[in-house]
Amino acid sequence: MASFTKASDKSKVLKTEPLDYQDARWATLVKITYTDPEGVERTWESAERLTRPAGSDIDGVGIAAILQDPAKPNEEPRIILQKQWRPPVNATVIEIPAGLIDPNESPETCALRELKEETGYIGEVVKDRSFDVSPVMFNDPGFCNTNLRMIHVTVDLSRPENQNPKPELEDNEFIETFSVPLKDLWAECIKFEEQGYAIDARVGTLAEGIEFAKRWKLG
Template identity: 80%
Template sequence: MASTNKSKVLRIEPLECKDARWATLVKTTYTDPEGVERTWESSKRLTRPAGSDIDGVGVVAILQDPSKPHDDPRILLQKQWRPPIDATVIEVPAGLIDPNETAEQCAIRELKEETGYMGKVVDDGFGASPIMFNDPGFCNTNLRMIHVTVDMSLHENQNPQPSLEDNEFIETFSVPFKDLWVECKKFEKAGYAIDARVGTLAEGVECARRWKLF
């Protein structure tokens, strides 16, 4: 279960807003319900394309083989070290949206680039989630979760080869979707950080089981 990533933080130093490429700090002045003027400090993304309503996507990729209908569906996950928290994080495939790209197109592209898998967006109205804000008290970053199926019987998914950028070091793996909560607890115990998207998915699966929603 241990990650092979050997990255480490060398130093942390202040960053002037004028030098920021990806995000900046802003101070918002507003009035509360009683008319009192207040201020709020937060971070703002600098990468959202003009005309886009989201910064990026997360991909819920479910691996299934139609020739094995009784096998449990598996969810595709990744291990990726993240400098802000100096830890290897358990994540779903994700990425920033390109100009003139739909959320669905972004998801299929990022899935192929990061994992090598070719997927298909679910087309029954469940393909894209509502817009979600990761931490609205701190940052305006948002995304849609895109639900994708990966047909493991297809030739192109037999030996997937990612096309990672030179600063990306990603380990891809999968776990049974029904066991995601238990797996997250194991990863946490082993010293990994859990991305909120993965943790929320795991919690949803566990809630559905415990309260017998289906």
């Protein structure tokens, strides 16, 4: 499939320095005082997002989007991935489409909006209430309170608007969109790491789950 990119491999970190909490726009550090199971008072350092809308139980969504063509039922399903350079790890990361939720926006609406903006594809949330939206997932609960829901989406490649998708990237977004066969995701992650890419945990966990299912003959 076509990719949409302003090559990000040339990006690099110039310097890293402390950030005054008054200047923080996206996240901040807090000290939590708590009691352990034995009643001992302890403290914990934690990061918190500053962007979660009031009344929302999540910061954003991850989008597991599967490309399918009804006219080609025997073709292997492919998952949409992205390459995006990330300053915190100073590397280009293999990711799924994702984004922050807007005020009063449902996770499903957020997912379809972000998918279109980042990839150009028009998707459809899986029509199965037992699998359309995941439980709330915490990215790294020992470090921060950031969380999301995974939204499971299909993209019908036979639709005219998905023939030549055009992303709507912001001027600070440099994203390359591509796809790989879903069944090969684990092997592809290994190849990407060998090529010097970092693997987003959502991609790696999904790949590992697929590999578990194959090796232990689940389903």
